[in-house]
Amino acid sequence: MLPKLFRIKAPEFFHSKKYSRKKTTMHLTVISKESHRNTPRFVILIPKSVDKRASFRNKIRRFLEEEIRTEYLQAQNHKDICIRVHKFSKDTSFTQMKSELKNLMENTFTSIQKA
Structure with a gap:
């Protein structure tokens, strides 16, 4: 589980009327x-x-939380981030999901720095 400092509840995230950026993969x-x-x-x-x-x-x-904990908690940005899983078939591997998450988060953090 992520430390409480780095967690936000879904209703709190979606209640905010702030502008959001959305990036999607498979x-x-x-x-x-x-x-x-x-x-x-x-x-x-x-x-x-x-x-x-x-x-x-x-x-x-648990897999996604571990990736976030090891890779993205040290990010120096001020963002609330929602990660939603769409599909997960038997053909999907955790390494594939890890690479998708990495690409999405890199795009998210670079777009944050540009904005």
Whole structure:
């Protein structure tokens, strides 16, 4: 689980009327918004349509949280970021999802610095 400092709840994220940027791949969507905090905050959404088994959805969530913890918590930006999983088939590997997340987050952080 991510430390509480780096978490945001979905209703709080979507309640904010701030402008958001959305980037999508085959399996993931990343939505980013400005934040008044000094640290990035993340929410991970995995709907039941991905898989009916909670244990599998939790496995995906733990994988994404570990990637965020090891790669993106030290980012010096002030963003709230929502990561939503679309599809996860048996052909999809965690390495493929990791590369998609890396591309999306790099694009998100570079677009943050340009804006």
